[in-house]
Amino acid sequence: MPDPAKKTIELRILRYQPGVDAAPSFGTFEVAGAENMSVLEALQTIKDTLDGSLSFRWSCRMAVCGSCGMMINGEPKLACSTFLRDLPPGPVTVEPLNNFPIERDLVISVGGFVKKIESIYPYIMPKEPKTVEQGPYRQTPAQLAAYESFSDCINCMLCYAACPQFGENPDFIGPGAMALLQRYNGDSRDAGRQKRLDTIHGENGVWSCTAVGICSEVCPKSVDPANAVNQNKTNSAFDFFLRFLRKE
């Protein structure tokens, strides 16, 4: 039986320390016994045993906290659920998520993304306000299914790293925030749709999307943000049309 402990895998990792490095450059590390490791475990091994200065975000290790998005062999992936055994033989390239400013090594700026989420009113504006004493709202499985997949977004930002439009225009609201918007607009308990639609008519809104659809391909949670964007385009167009009628 082959001894997995003898297997060594090479990782090429983009390193950048502001104020020290003029520009990002690759550092190379050999990790022993890596065959059954995730990319995250390989990075942790490097940090613990070879170079403690390597910086990256991580936490849950089970693809639900959304911290460890990075480019792995050029594709946006969660490091914790990407296994070295599933990658082609040869060196593995690890870089920070595309389209975001690098703060250090694999750590990118997340503040802009958080602001986008906050900007779309991500909370229920109740159709019929109810007190707790009046009990839960009814919501049938079909009503739940109308928005459920959009509520599964873990905010990992892989879709932003894949989105060519966001790459061109960092102010573009982007697929993740659009999915969240659709999550609330599609909720039978909610009446905030009009207010939210107002946020997506503008030049950085839904019409900036050029329908490449790669956001849905890279989503690790099958949220299908491209579908959310499409529904929002329909709603936005319909809304625009209604406004026109109202003016008449």
Place this chain on the structure above:
Amino acid sequence: METFETDILIVGAGGAGLRAAIAAAEADPAARIALVSKVLPMRSHTVAAEGGSAGVIQSHDSLDAHFNDTVHGGDWLCDQDVVEFFVSRCTPELIQLEHWGCPWSRKPDGQINVRAFGGMKIERTWFAADRSGFHILHTLFQTSTKYPQIRRFDEAFCLDLIVDGGRAQGATVMSPATGAFSAIFARAVILATGGAGRVFRQNTNGGIVTGDGMAMAYRHGVPLRDMEFVQYHPTCMPGSGVLFSEACRGEGGYLVNKDGYRYLQDYGLGPATTEPRNKAMELGPRDRLSQAFWQEDRKGRTVTTPQGESAVYLDLRHLGLAKLKERLPLIRGLAMEFMGLDPAEALIPVRPAVHYTMGGIVTDIHTATPLAGLFAAGECSSVGIHGANRLGSNSLGELTVFGRVAGEQAVKFAKDAPAVDAGRLVDQAKASAAKALALRDQKGGGERHSVLRKEMAATMEKGCGIYRLGTEMQETCDKLAELKQRLGQVTLDDRSDIWNTDWIAALELDYQLDVAEAMAQSALARKESRGAHQRLDGFEKRDDENFLAHSLAHYRAGAAPDITYGPVTITKSKPGARAYGALGEQLEQAKKDGTHA
């Protein structure tokens, strides 16, 4: 140093911290609230909770039944007045989450659905598929953005509390992005920093679960209570410890040994019925199931996984693909992505791993700690509901019930608290910053702190695992004392300011070692077996005469903690035999007959 003034400072923005922030904002719309989190709030470890949250909603269920299951499950170490309050507030809090949009799973008619859970006699666990914690956390985070008075400090690492005149008055924080320090002064402080499971080797916890708040309060003289009670969750991924929810068994999954035999029937949990029976077999409590695994392993009836770990199997095949997709999609995804097997067709190798810290910062029923102005809620706290063994689906309820209480109580306290004397307090913040910098910049002897962390995790597993021996616990205590010494001699690879995660990990280890020591010393001192604390060295029985008491670990600088004991509040459930399966049913029947006689 930059300084901020606020009325209420909340450290930690997981379920409890966010719920506290919203409660404070609603209790006093004029209150200024600062919410500090070392990660973005939606990364907090609440995100990883899977199975659901308990709240009585079925007509044949009752608050008394939830109370009895909780106290029984906790091996009578629960404070019964607090449990009574808790169970009465669970359902209203779950309804509140529903109003805020939490996508609870539904029955065909649109009513809330509930599932069975370990140690619960009647189905009362509300769930959002198997991503309940994820949805609760995102719902709370997103809802919190409604309140402009909640000022978030995302990705701010808390170094220490600021305590003056016997009152908590703020905290010193460091921004990982810049390395800059700041002081946040407050009239009341809430700790909601989560558990400490990462002090063990194999655990279900995220990397951030390092007991920061527990250590902070402890160092300021607040006792850590019941720290010896650490929960092993019975069904985790061998090697990484990643969790396979108890919902797997709630939905009808089996646990089998290497021969395909449902071994739990050999450990007082039977009989083995095809359909799940509440409080029996796979729906027994976590401590008993983890202990049964240990016994089964000793008998050589486990398998060895490629990671070199012993394991039994979780069998979900009979649930069928459709049910797995609807009820356990996350579990199925984890098995497929991480282990390359589809639970609809294959057995999942599982074993116990550390999951939850039953003990924590001691508080009263109002979440107030003995330090004026300091409140604590969630896993970092010990409010008294879990006793010696927490029941699954009681921790998410705890976050919302007591997070809310903490927010409201902090508002009340802040109204009467005198204004802070910022000039004097800033010196404390500067001292905390200097101490943190000293650890980063010390020359040391060349040893990496990651070596210490691994030794800590290994010694905790050996001495404070599922079964414990006095000699091994003593070795663990000695080892931890040694590691604390060695931490003063580590050398960091990184002395830079920007995103120095080498430094943050060292600061976290400093917290972890104090918390681990409180656990090990409390375990050594408890000479009985109760709930998750099981000894094999002459103290195999529960000893109500001497140990129906909460342990209290008191910090001593440079020495092992003092362990003292405090009373347990017993109101209506006198300590009795704790049995599950057929024996449990017999005892319950006898009790009923007794009452009717």
